[in-house]
Amino acid sequence: MSIWTAEKIILLGFLLKGVCCRDFSISLPENIEALSGSCVIINCRFEIEDKYDGDLTDTATGLWLKDGTHGENNQVFNSRDPKPNHFSGKITGELHEKNCTTVFYNITSNHNGKYFFRIEGNGGLKWNYDEKSTSINVIDSPHKPTVQLYVEQKEVQDQEVLEVLEGSSVSLRCSAETLCSSPPPTLTWSSTPRIPLSESSRLQELISDLNFTATHRQHRVTFTCTITYQLQDKNKTAQNNITLHVQYAPKISPSSSCTRTDVPVCFCEADGNPSPELEWHLSGRPVTNSSNTFISEERLSSTGLRSSITLHQSLTHTSTLQCVSNNTHGTARKQLQLPLCHLQFAGKSLQAHHNIVSSKTVLYNA
Ligand SMILES: *[C@@H]1O[C@H](CO)[C@@H](O)[C@H](O)[C@H]1NC(C)=O
Numbered sequence: 001m002s003i004w005t006a007e008k009i010i011l012l013g014f015l016l017k018g019v020c021c022r023d024f025s026i027s028l029p030e031n032i033e034a035l036s037g038s039c040v041i042i043n044c045r046f047e048i049e050d051k052y053d054g055d056l057t058d059t060a061t062g063l064w065l066k067d068g069t070h071g072e073n074n075q076v077f078n079s080r081d082p083k084p085n086h087f088s089g090k091i092t093g094e095l096h097e098k099n100c101t102t103v104f105y106n107i108t109s110n111h112n113g114k115y116f117f118r119i120e121g122n123g124g125l126k127w128n129y130d131e132k133s134t135s136i137n138v139i140d141s142p143h144k145p146t147v148q149l150y151v152e153q154k155e156v157q158d159q160e161v162l163e164v165l166e167g168s169s170v171s172l173r174c175s176a177e178t179l180c181s182s183p184p185p186t187l188t189w190s191s192t193p194r195i196p197l198s199e200s201s202r203l204q205e206l207i208s209d210l211n212f213t214a215t216h217r218q219h220r221v222t223f224t225c226t227i228t229y230q231l232q233d234k235n236k237t238a239q240n241n242i243t244l245h246v247q248y249a250p251k252i253s254p255s256s257s258c259t260r261t262d263v264p265v266c267f268c269e270a271d272g273n274p275s276p277e278l279e280w281h282l283s284g285r286p287v288t289n290s291s292n293t294f295i296s297e298e299r300l301s302s303t304g305l306r307s308s309i310t311l312h313q314s315l316t317h318t319s320t321l322q323c324v325s326n327n328t329h330g331t332a333r334k335q336l337q338l339p340l341c342h343l344q345f346a347g348k349s350l351q352a353h354h355n356i357v358s359s360k361t362v363l364y365n366a
Pocket residue numbers: 045092093094099100101
């Protein structure tokens with residue numbers, strides 16, 4: 001006998017073993033959640049003793065028994081002969097291929113319970129699979145989706161305050177387990193305050209990503225992800241949210257400027273996170289708070305600061321004035337146009353005065 005033939009015999013032996021001695025058995029999920037008003041799918045496969053193989057044809061009947069396998073009142077579904085008190089549903093699997101996958105529609109709290117499958121074929125094939133059951137747990141509202149924050153592709157976890165640096169790439173991922181529903185549930189993003197959002201979804205997995213580059217505009221914005229099940233009479237939703245805190249270098253408001261009443265007053269507004277500091281520089285030198293240069297400061301918000309400086313007349317024509325704001329992320333500067341002191345230019349025409357105002361060089365070198 002060649003090795004080849006020996007192998008064949010061994011292989012044949014294994015095959016025979018596989019075919020012979022099959023027993024009744026079933027594979028079912030232990031627990032399933034179902035949303036009331038929606039549907040539920042029980043994924044199901046069964047096996048029969050091989051002597052009944054011939055009895056399992058495409059006329060076979062699948063039955064479901066609830067909370068017991070004996071009494072007639074345990075029967076809640078019959079694929080061949082539905083009763084008025086039965087649950088509405090359908091065996092979507094091919095029974096003759098031993099697939100007992102079933103869907104029940106219009107789920108109510110009556111569906112809570114333990115389900116046992118029964119197969120009835122031609123001839124002697126009649127079997128209750130009472131060893132294993134599926135428990136259906138009916139819930140009234142869907143579970144909250146999960147929202148995760150990724151910064152530069154890395155997940156940020158377990159932080160009270162979710163801080164990201166301006167300019168970093170942020171990905172907000174919303175995901176949810178899906179319960180049976182037709183149409184399938186959807187995920188949507190929204191924000192408070194409202195800012196434009198462009199999300200990308202991969203519906204099969206029920207994941208929705210919101211990717212963007214962090215800017216100060218997203219500071220303290222709350223992003224909310226909502227899962228929506230469209231049911232017959234109403235929509236059922238659940239949501240989860242995440243609030244971003246963006247850290248950014250100071251920005252000086254373009255409206256910062258000087259005005260002239262009887263004395264020149266300049267103000268500067270800066271915004272940054274952490275809250276910035278503000279300094280005034282006259283001809284490149286930091287200004288201290290004094291009677292000649294009176295400074296007052298005011299916090300506008302957790303990130304905003306406003307400072308104003310009142311200058312003595314004598315300083316206005318000899319100096320350049322700069323507003324300098326810094327925090328741990330950087331520094332911003334803005335040169336302010338000092339209001340001209342008309343006294344210094346007495347005798348010159350108004351026209352000349354304007355020429356000087358519009359020419360910085362002249363002012364700085366004066
Ligand atoms: C059983 O039938 C269901 C519904 O038609 C199908 O989705 C599933 O893939 C089948 N399972 C197997 C193992 O063939």
